[in-house]
Amino acid sequence: MKFLSMTLLATIVLSSCSNDDDNVPTVVNEEEVITTITATFTPVNGGAPIILRSYDADGDGPIAPVITVSGPFATGQAYHGAITLLNELETPAGNITEEVHEEGVDHQFFFQSAPSIGTFAYTDADANGRPIGLAFDYTASATAVSSNLTITLRHQPNKAAAGVANGDITNAAGETDIQILFSTVVQ
Structure with a gap:
C-alpha cells in the first residue's frame, strides 16, 4: 500500500511539471482577409489610368464581389501597373498591400488571360x-481582343519552380489568397 501511494504521488508530481518547450509561443501567420483588390494601369505616355477593382463586402462570405473595369486598354500601349489590397471589414480599412510586400518571399501575383491581352513583366x-x-x-496586345484577365495572389508559392519567376502559375503550388476574373478589352 505504501509503495502504491508513493507511485501515485510521484506520478502526480511528474505530470504536473511542464516541459519548457510547452511555454514557447507558437507564431501563427493568419491568412490575410482581402475584401478589395485594385489594379491600376497607368499609361506610360500619359492619359487616364485603367482601373480594375473587385470589392467583396463580406470577405469570403456568400455575397458575390462587385467587379469593375474602368475602360478598355489601347492596342500596343505600355502601362505601369500597381496593385492595392485592402481589408475593408476593419475600421479604418487595413492595408494588406504592406503586409504582402513585407512578406514578399511568401507571395506572388500571377496574370493570366486566354486569348492573351498582352505581356506582363514584374x-x-x-x-x-x-x-x-x-x-x-x-x-497591351497589338491587335484588338476581348478576354478575361485573371489576377491571382498565391501564398507560399514555389518561386524557384520552372517558369514561376516569369509569371507561369503552372508549377507555383502554394495556396490561393485571392483570385479575381476581370472582363477586359484591348481596342
Missing part, C-alpha cells in the same frame, strides 16, 4: 530577388 522583387507582382509593367 518590376518588384522580394528579399531573394524573386518577383512579387505588386508592381509590374504591362504592354
Whole structure:
C-alpha cells in the first residue's frame, strides 16, 4: 500500500511539471482577409489610368464581389501597373498591400488571360530577388481582343519552380489568397 501511494504521488508530481518547450509561443501567420483588390494601369505616355477593382463586402462570405473595369486598354500601349489590397471589414480599412510586400518571399501575383491581352513583366522583387507582382509593367496586345484577365495572389508559392519567376502559375503550388476574373478589352 505504501509503495502504491508513493507511485501515485510521484506520478502526480511528474505530470504536473511542464516541459519548457510547452511555454514557447507558437507564431501563427493568419491568412490575410482581402475584401478589395485594385489594379491600376497607368499609361506610360500619359492619359487616364485603367482601373480594375473587385470589392467583396463580406470577405469570403456568400455575397458575390462587385467587379469593375474602368475602360478598355489601347492596342500596343505600355502601362505601369500597381496593385492595392485592402481589408475593408476593419475600421479604418487595413492595408494588406504592406503586409504582402513585407512578406514578399511568401507571395506572388500571377496574370493570366486566354486569348492573351498582352505581356506582363514584374518590376518588384522580394528579399531573394524573386518577383512579387505588386508592381509590374504591362504592354497591351497589338491587335484588338476581348478576354478575361485573371489576377491571382498565391501564398507560399514555389518561386524557384520552372517558369514561376516569369509569371507561369503552372508549377507555383502554394495556396490561393485571392483570385479575381476581370472582363477586359484591348481596342
